[in-house]
Amino acid sequence: MNYDLNGAMLESCIPELKLINRGKVRDIYDLEDALLFIATDRISAFDVVMPEGIPGKGRVLTQISLFWFELMNWLPNHLVSSDVTTRPELRSYVADLQGRSMIVKKAKTLPVECIVRGYLVGSGWKDYCKDSIVSGHKLRSGYRQAEKLDEAIFTPSTKAEIGEHDAAISFNEVIEMIGENYATQIRELSLKAYKTAADYALTKGIIVADTKFEFGIWNDKVILIDEVLTPDSSRFWPADQYIPGSNPPSLDKQFLRDYLETLDWGKTAPGPHLPDEIIENTAAKYREACQILTGKTI
DSSP: OEEOTTSOEEEOOOTTSEEEEEOSSEEEEEOSSSEEEEEOSOOEETTEEOSSOOTTHHHHHHHHHHHHHHHTTTSOBOEEESOGGGSGGGGGGHHHHTTTEEEEOOOEEOSEEEEEEEEOOTHHHHHHHHHSEETTEEOOSOOOTTOEEEEEEEOOEEOOOTTSOOOBOOHHHHHHHHOHHHHHHHHHHHHHHHHHHHHHHHHTTEEEEEEEEEEEEETTEEEEESOOSOTTTEEEEEGGGOOTTSOOOOSSTHHHHHHHHTSOOOSOSSOOOOOHHHHHHHHHHHHHHHHHHHSOOO
């Protein structure tokens, strides 16, 4: 395994297994009858992986995803087990993998980022300011920055490769990509999952402003895959600090994005080196989100 000086896992290394993909955050290996998803401590922003990792981040992402999988057990997902000791071929790597890994079904990934927005912020706010249209949704006038939408909206995008940027697409384009049946299912499941999570999180004092889901096909059925409602894939705001009309403080990687926006950097690879203070504060926000939502301390 490759760790940086702060103890963050940047890359996994399991020579006995076939590496299928090394993504922005996850390393995926072939277990023949299943896949091994390892959440490293890499962090990306603006679709660029940073040189340094965030210590403990992969464990936070995994534990939060496992929590939501259990809470939303009405929605089929790809999880087989989070206990790597059940696989003999992984027992030599338990210390590195346990807590940050999932053994999952070999689902066929649908090539759509299923974004749901409950609040008008980020790129959605920028689009709204132009013509009141966000991903094909014509919104009423009068919204303020970060204001709650009258109704959550589905705003899909493409799935970009490392170094490339996701691109917003219309629902009709989703239909063209995967067919009307699957497109309708992932839209409705995304909206329902968002509402379930947002309602729960609010009881814990957290606003889920927006989030991103991914889906796959397993035995001809749509299932939830990858990470779910983590600080990497969502905007989490402390409810007691939320004020419409301004960009609220966050418990997610928006903190890192805000720092990067202060730099003279073109948002293309390679990413800039991160100061220790930014790394430590980002890690603290991830841990806080995990503790509040799941009750687990990492």
